[in-house]
């Protein structure tokens with residue numbers, strides 16, 4: 505086992521000017537499950553490929569344990585990678601697929617068989633060892649791909665969206681299995697996904713990337729409770745946090761009749777962040793014109809527009825933006841109604857409306 509350190513690591517692809525990964529500083533602790541998450545193109549796969557040695561590094565260093573592997577060949581890094589397209593060899597059985605890397609490495613047959621059987625037991629694949637991949641379900645194939653990585657007993661697992669070929673239900677089941685398996689094996693794991701729910705449910709810690717820049721790395725709980733900036737606030741959580749630009753008058757941000765204390769340095773406007781569950785019905789406060797009500801049984805979510813024109817959405821490019829309020833499912837409002845809400849104590853996040861940084 506080993507820790508992983510990205511020490512100011514950058515990747516600038518030939519023919520481009522903006523770094524795909526920009527001076528990444530990130531430490532993954534020994535035995536930790538770290539998830540890299542962010543929107544498409546933010547540099548997740550590039551970061552993972554840099555760690556695997558599949559991508560050149562244009563600045564900084566990468567360490568595995570206390571070894572600087574920046575210039576070490578992929579095969580000598582003692583890592584195993586599971587990709588999105590897990591491409592099993594169709595002409596080989598499950599057992600042969602799982603043992604193939606060991607065979608290439610010259611591991612004696614007896615030890616190979618032992619390690620394959622051990623991994624198959626862990627992954628509930630024992631009954632399928634003699635089958636060919638085409639006779640397996642999607643989830644079973646995915647487990648064979650995991651098995652191929654496990655039998656190598658690497659210092660570090662790298663996984664790049666390994667569940668994206670599975671249907672939604674199987675993905676939920678498999679993510680629980682992978683997280684449990686990793687905890688049992690205790691092998692340091694870097695896991696890439698664009699799905700923030702997957703990130704939050706699987707990771708010991710989650711690193712959020714945007715445009716090649718690390719935004720924040722923390723436990724799921726802390727990311728949710730204390731987002732470092734408006735981007736992380738809006739990206740983590742489903743339904744998303746409401747991010748509204750409110751005018752500031754006399755030290756108070758005004759969301760309709762709701763007045764929120766802000767520090768003097770905030771300027772003439774501020775981005776107010778409140779999660780859907782952070783609003784509660786009130787006789788006086790922020791008025792929302794109801795457009796849609798989503799009833800989920802356990803919860804209802806009310807979608808609408810601010811009734812007060814001085815309140816704008818922080819993401820101005822998002823034309824369809826709506827305020828989202830969690831509501832008592834027994835008593836939902838109707839489209840066309842106006843609801844009045846206030847913010848629950850402690851539920852307000854404030855961000856600089858220019859830089860997005862937390863205030």
Ligand SMILES: Nc1ncnc2c1ncn2[C@@H]1O[C@H](COP(=O)(O)OP(=O)(O)OP(=O)(O)O)[C@@H](O)[C@H]1O
Pocket residue numbers: 517518520524542543544545546547548549550551698
């Ligand atoms: N070989 C390449 N040459 C030039 N640019 C590249 C290359 N590979 C990736 N990029 C660019 O680098 C940036 C980061 O790409 P990367 O594949 O790391 O994103 P990602 O976060 O994994 O996205 P996704 O969620 O879509 O897989 C993107 O802007 C992409 O267009």
Ligand SMILES: [Mg+2]
Pocket residue numbers: 548549550
């Ligand atoms: Mg990718």
